[in-house]
Amino acid sequence: MQSNSIVDQYCFADGITLDNALVLYDVYGSLAHAAMLEKMGIIKKKELNKLKKTLVEIVSLYKKGEFVIQNGDEDVHTKVENYLSAELGDLGKKIHTARSRNDQVLVDLRMYAKKEMLEIVGALISTATEFISFAEKFQHYPMPGYTHMQKAMPSSVGLWGASFAEQLEDLVNLLKVAYDLNDQSPLGSGAAYGVSLPIDRNFTSEKLGFKKVQKNSLYCQISRPTFQLAVLQAMSQIMLAASRFAGDMLLFTTSEFGFFDVDSSICTGSSIMPQKKNLDVMEYVRAKTSTVIANELKTATITAGLPSGYNADFGETKGAFMESLTIVKQTLNVLSATIVSITPNLEKLEEACTADLYATHHAYIKVLEGVPFRTAYLDVKETFKSLKVPNPVTHLKKSLHIGGTGNLKLGETKKTLIAKKKFWEKETHVFESVISSLLS
């Protein structure tokens, strides 16, 4: 309902593009709302059926690419309402009873987020599983362990790979709490102050498959950027794990390290240097981590200054939210594709396991002979270069405490991942069933 072009361009142009990803969710929300209007007696059974039929039509048009929001359409909500009015006359004009675009967009974004997060959590678990397979396969490939970027102690390709599996597995929990927070129905909160009609918020919440009704109508509205932020915080954590992987890959594939070869299918060349084989994709993972963190920050700072109530500033958080979910989904796919393309270079790895890695080990041998650790440490400091280097593979198998190179507990992590996978597959099934019911 804006009025002139400088304002339109500035405030709404971005939103129009983004809203095309929300069409289906806007329809779902409208289906649930219409059913409630009928239950309340605002519209008749017959009218409901007409609305339903026309809304389902929009789904078909959308899937054929024939329902596109464009400049002049204002937003997805107006576009849908206008379509209904054009098709159904006065009946179309009734659909906006007892709701506001403010609670509508909330419904759309929460449904959208559920769908995307379900896909992301699936990709997260499957990437973690790839890391487990990788760690199993190369469990006893020796590798120097680094601290301060200097060789420090004996490690293994298995330990390295499994560290990502465990990190991703932990991140599923962070994602879950954001998912649950988002899984509350805001429908009925109106413009932020409810509606002065006897609506049934439980009814629409159940129809849409939300776990519960978010009660306070003002909280519903102001939670929009807050919940998005909670999701983005989980997304940043995923990107940070991916960025560690990317940084390591770029280092381990330098000719100087030479620990890993990667399939050239994921590499790129150069316009000027005929010999080049670059891992751009890992550089982009590293860079896109900053993009997601910046999106998180943007959302936090937009939120920070806002008074209670609905504020148009919310609109500016939409792009950051959607872009981040897309980036994370793509990144996890990129990670999966990269892991399976790695061939560790055993010869180089064994060569890299030099005497200095075993200095602490020699100090411990003295400790077991009764020398206090600090004294043994000082002894070895002088002598380690002349001490015998153990066989690296044998050595790493001997570190048997929990999480040591000889006891990675891959089976335990795998078991947890399988359990989480089952849980989320069920959750996905429920989500899909809800949508089927709405459309049927």
Added chain:
Amino acid sequence: MQSNSIVDQYCFADGITLDNALVLYDVYGSLAHAAMLEKMGIIKKKELNKLKKTLVEIVSLYKKGEFVIQNGDEDVHTKVENYLSAELGDLGKKIHTARSRNDQVLVDLRMYAKKEMLEIVGALISTATEFISFAEKFQHYPMPGYTHMQKAMPSSVGLWGASFAEQLEDLVNLLKVAYDLNDQSPLGSGAAYGVSLPIDRNFTSEKLGFKKVQKNSLYCQISRPTFQLAVLQAMSQIMLAASRFAGDMLLFTTSEFGFFDVDSSICTGSSIMPQKKNLDVMEYVRAKTSTVIANELKTATITAGLPSGYNADFGETKGAFMESLTIVKQTLNVLSATIVSITPNLEKLEEACTADLYATHHAYIKVLEGVPFRTAYLDVKETFKSLKVPNPVTHLKKSLHIGGTGNLKLGETKKTLIAKKKFWEKETHVFESVISSLLS
């Protein structure tokens, strides 16, 4: 073990100050570790008792302010080890067997975080409870509801207050997942690559009261900034809720709005304007929100660039972490003190409930008479100024759907808060028991 003063000053000066808050946790970690060394046979029962006695001495000295880490002490771990060596000779030099300062600092920070988070979650629940009491007390005080900072629809002081209670209640869940993530024992991960001695990581984990062992030794180390970030993300969310409250308070206490008076005990004056009564404290809440967000961001960006392994960069995240926990704890106390100091100005509030707030209401009346909403909307647009203003109190009581001004469901929120309070009190009790056991 650094070597010269420009490096010392640059790298370690900040850490030394901060480490004074970690002394107790370093002692707890050492007590558990010593017990395990005895179990492994590295030290004798009698030696363990000596170590224990001397460590408990440190606790006493610390509480009397006589155990202070200063320039030249390097850090809390070296200070404690040096004290043990000075008191116990060779025995003191054994304590560092099978551990590194890298896993030690992790233990310290996680114990510290548990303690602080338990206090914060307590303050969070109690602040939420204050908001519920406030909302109950002023439940039917009418107030304009704003969108775009313009008067929009009828609201109430109760709806406003309760919106914070629900937000804080939801945040308990975000805090919990960060708490659980942090509640994993890193002890035994060494410098990031475990130790080549048969340590018992379950034993120390249980002694220290961690919920589980964090397995992969490399993951233990690199999770240091990641887990801190997870905690800071929850802290940012709390600050954002506080900042909304602060912004509203600053607006509602302007002479132009005049909705609330606050007790002058929380106000400040001016050095030049004799008449002033300022709410600096709310401005600081607003500003400190940026501080915590910046600390979160700093932690994320430090983490982003790091290779797998231990990196000294971790040290630079410590201050941001500790400062943020302190700010959040103080902020929640400030919020509690402010809420109870508010006196809503009923007269001003009623005056502010002008005709325009009820325009949508009038449209809904037409809807109930069968007019399509969009048509009713257009009618009222022309006429609302001349329509009858309902009694504001009566009107807000009529909004009876879930979360409407007449049905805030305060009882439900209160019930949830009580359950959460119980849960966390139990958690706190367990934490305190663990420490008692370690010291006895």
Added chain:
Amino acid sequence: MQSNSIVDQYCFADGITLDNALVLYDVYGSLAHAAMLEKMGIIKKKELNKLKKTLVEIVSLYKKGEFVIQNGDEDVHTKVENYLSAELGDLGKKIHTARSRNDQVLVDLRMYAKKEMLEIVGALISTATEFISFAEKFQHYPMPGYTHMQKAMPSSVGLWGASFAEQLEDLVNLLKVAYDLNDQSPLGSGAAYGVSLPIDRNFTSEKLGFKKVQKNSLYCQISRPTFQLAVLQAMSQIMLAASRFAGDMLLFTTSEFGFFDVDSSICTGSSIMPQKKNLDVMEYVRAKTSTVIANELKTATITAGLPSGYNADFGETKGAFMESLTIVKQTLNVLSATIVSITPNLEKLEEACTADLYATHHAYIKVLEGVPFRTAYLDVKETFKSLKVPNPVTHLKKSLHIGGTGNLKLGETKKTLIAKKKFWEKETHVFESVISSLLS
């Protein structure tokens, strides 16, 4: 030169869209480079003319919307090179001699930035000039001055408006240093390590109108995100000024303050509340400030982790850079449109100038009678409510020191703005001449 679709999609999809804004600059760079190749003897005069003709063709096609970079085209540089090869055969394949896509994209981005910044600085100066006119027009409209969001001392609409004019004028200097930094020719730096051919970097630099050659070839490359960051830092400062204006506008147009009315042509309505007139556009200014700050931060953090040399991460900074320049340009236009639409409400403003604003004034009267300020302050603290309120207009005219309400020095600021305007118009003219020469 990437190879498969998951990598393409992830790394290059965004860039392809963005590169459409760089076509002209890529052509300009190619024109200068081709001229140098001819000077070096790599191509013949006749060949140069053919290249020139074909490159000018691209300009025409582009302006007609017929030269569009699409998926599969890789980037603007390859698209242009491919077009030349298709049209000119082997001659087209010569154009890439002695340059890399790495220095090409730098040339494109710097030319693009010059063009955009010239427009922005023009808009900045003209917006500042609008503020001066506004301040002149309403110079003696009294207005309360606020500290801590509470009424503090007498102020004026003129003082308020002029504060923006001076801020924007200062920002021209920040913009200039970023402009100058950017105005260095990177052409000839190759992939970051120069080229082993005797190229003439001064020649191309002059052809393209750069102020100087950026010497060190490695620095050329790694300065890409650094110079972009310098520009974005200036952009953030502009947005922060705009955001202060937006925040004030949203406050001063509340019904509670009621200081300003704005033309409804820049307002929007509500889908549910028929009475609403919202200033969305100012909310978007506020929110987009966070977008630009986040873009700045993203660029800084992408830069932070990078090793010397060319890194693909640079590509991820392109969108943030271009988006920010566009936002700032639009924002300045929005500001201009808003300023002229303001009608201050004199009656409301005078009413708001209540007794408490003059308390310090009364203390000063005592000071002039010889009472020490601190004593006078304490006296007035008790009595100010009963003291005579001066005529607000007369009073504000009496504050005659530099920058006081009675001596705003608008003329001085206007004079400086005129001088700066002239300077930048000349700079713009030079830029345009350079392009004309290249194309002729």
Added chain:
Amino acid sequence: MQSNSIVDQYCFADGITLDNALVLYDVYGSLAHAAMLEKMGIIKKKELNKLKKTLVEIVSLYKKGEFVIQNGDEDVHTKVENYLSAELGDLGKKIHTARSRNDQVLVDLRMYAKKEMLEIVGALISTATEFISFAEKFQHYPMPGYTHMQKAMPSSVGLWGASFAEQLEDLVNLLKVAYDLNDQSPLGSGAAYGVSLPIDRNFTSEKLGFKKVQKNSLYCQISRPTFQLAVLQAMSQIMLAASRFAGDMLLFTTSEFGFFDVDSSICTGSSIMPQKKNLDVMEYVRAKTSTVIANELKTATITAGLPSGYNADFGETKGAFMESLTIVKQTLNVLSATIVSITPNLEKLEEACTADLYATHHAYIKVLEGVPFRTAYLDVKETFKSLKVPNPVTHLKKSLHIGGTGNLKLGETKKTLIAKKKFWEKETHVFESVISSLLS
């Protein structure tokens, strides 16, 4: 003038510590202000002399560590005023005439910033000069040039070192514009709305050595965080250059690269690994870059939400500002110390210059024989491994265009640095003279 302890602790505790660094500047400001009060006739010549004597006493006490702001002192301004009142009775109470703590703190911070920035710019120029000497010394040490972290083309230690010199030299310009912005006198702007007494702002501005008076009193106040931000933006740029150096150092000193050795005086050891020699100091440079960026961001976001006028939020920006200036000063010293401690490992460097680096070179040879570049590129792609590797030193001397490895233009950069050094030494001299005059 705050009233109770929860507020004090929350709002003012940090500021009290920080204010100890501002004592001298507060005294300087008071000296200038007192001189003006005498000129205005508010105090007598004799009174001025007494004030001056007592203020100079504070300087002596401060330098002996006997003038320390502590809890209960509120802030530096009150502490100084209280001291004057205690020593001089009613005369002390006159000093606050015609000023506010708001313009006082601005004066203090701007004087403080000038002093710190003068030291920083000195360190910046001297660090750049160290890089030039380094580049001269190792000008013809060959080194692989990297793109995408993969070996790309022949480079040199000289090119690498000189790239930092040029970057730092450019940054002097960014620093200068921030310095000039900050170099405006805010004294006389009062609480933000001037003072209703005929003060002489030019007089105090000149006394304090500011380049000009910042006119608009409201702009003076709200420019506080804005000018700090401008300074921090320059600081971030310096840190980003330092962070590139740190990242490269950490990479080039790995045993895998082994390009550089550094003196062990700037390295640290490990508590558990006797063999370690770590470059913590470079890791801290990398991490502190995030600290400064976070401080910049914090300042920007605190600023973003603020209404025109004085806001207590400004106080929260003080720590971020002061900490960043300190970090940057230390970092530049750390850089200088590190550069001189580097010994390039010539053997390793030459070894690293393998055949693939010269592939583009071979393509260019074909180009000079008339083959189109793109064709030559494709040829060499197949054959480069068997082509003759040129002598690396001879080869790098042949790249003779501006900024190529054979023509680094070190002399030019050195000349510019000398000119800038002279300029800033003069500026420093002027600053010191101003202070001498004030105190004499």
